[in-house]
Amino acid sequence: MNTLTILPGHARDGAPETFEALSLKPGEILAVVGNTGSGKSRLIKDIEQLVGRDSVTGRLILLDGARIAPANRLLVSDRLVAHLSQNMRFVLDVTVAEFLRLHCLCRDKAANLPASVIALANTITPEPILPGNSLNLLSGGQSRALMIADIAMVCDSPIVLIDELENAGIDKKRAFGLLADSGKLILIVTHDPHTALMASRRIILEGGAIVRILERSKEEALLSGELDRSYERQRALQQRMRKGERLI
Ligand SMILES: Nc1ncnc2c1ncn2[C@@H]1O[C@H](COP(=O)(O)OP(=O)(O)OP(=O)(O)O)[C@@H](O)[C@H]1O
Ligand SMILES: [Mg+2]
Numbered sequence: 001m002n003t004l005t006i007l008p009g010h011a012r013d014g015a016p017e018t019f020e021a022l023s024l025k026p027g028e029i030l031a032v033v034g035n036t037g038s039g040k041s042r043l044i045k046d047i048e049q050l051v052g053r054d055s056v057t058g059r060l061i062l063l064d065g066a067r068i069a070p071a072n073r074l075l076v077s078d079r080l081v082a083h084l085s086q087n088m089r090f091v092l093d094v095t096v097a098e099f100l101r102l103h104c105l106c107r108d109k110a111a112n113l114p115a116s117v118i119a120l121a122n123t124i125t126p127e128p129i130l131p132g133n134s135l136n137l138l139s140g141g142q143s144r145a146l147m148i149a150d151i152a153m154v155c156d157s158p159i160v161l162i163d164e165l166e167n168a169g170i171d172k173k174r175a176f177g178l179l180a181d182s183g184k185l186i187l188i189v190t191h192d193p194h195t196a197l198m199a200s201r202r203i204i205l206e207g208g209a210i211v212r213i214l215e216r217s218k219e220e221a222l223l224s225g226e227l228d229r230s231y232e233r234q235r236a237l238q239q240r241m242r243k244g245e246r247l248i
Pocket of ligand 2: 040
């Protein structure tokens with residue numbers, strides 16, 4: 001996969017989207033922003049489902065300039081797209097170690113990889129995940145952390161879609177860093193300026209339509225450094241608060 005192209009559809013009121021074809025490449029990080037109900041999750045789903053003018057938005061997704069036949073979509077999506085959706089949890093009744101062992105086996109990965117995946121997940125969640133933990137009993141934050149480490153280390157999918165990273169109680173900056181280093185195309189839905197400024201471009205949604213695509217400016221890159229410092233301060237306070245300490 002070299003290019004993913006989004007061709008315009010229409011807003012919720014039927015008005016056509018006005019952007020030209022939007023081409024995205026592996027290694028690029030995009031933020032998806034807009035009010036609640038503006039259509040961010042729907043855009044992510046359009047990409048996951050590789051829609052061909054047959055979703056509510058009427059958008060068309062091309063892979064390397066070509067449409068994907070409806071019969072092949074599920075297979076191609078499985079191979080190319082990893083999706084962390086809002087409020088996603090594991091439902092399998094196996095241990096963390098067993099799940100990772102099976103996943104590594106399916107993907108032809110080294111047998112010792114699961115331990116590294118768990119170690120990586122534990123760098124972004126404050127409550128450690130143990131290999132013997134039952135997968136479906138992990139907390140929301142632990143599940144997310146494990147999925148992110150799994151996507152970064154085990155999945156070969158070149159496209160990663162993330163619907164909101166911030167509500168999970170994980171270290172979103174580190175999580176983001178892990179994924180950004182993997183050379184994949186990443187689209188991340190966010191309501192948080194700090195997260196949005198980690199992306200080089202942002203897609204703005206309104207009324208179900210993509211209304212603008214903004215490149216991160218030089219001034220915004222500077223602001224990003226400032227937000228980074230307040231994020232670190234906030235996290236340090238958060239850790240003390242969790243331990244039951246006084247904050248000042
Ligand atoms: N272009 C469109 N035409 C028709 N319906 C749309 C369009 N875009 C989105 N919708 C629908 O509007 C509803 C809200 O969209 P969506 O869930 O994507 O919002 P959101 O931006 O993710 O909101 P939140 O921030 O609350 O998660 C959904 O039912 C979605 O299918
Ligand atoms: Mg949403």
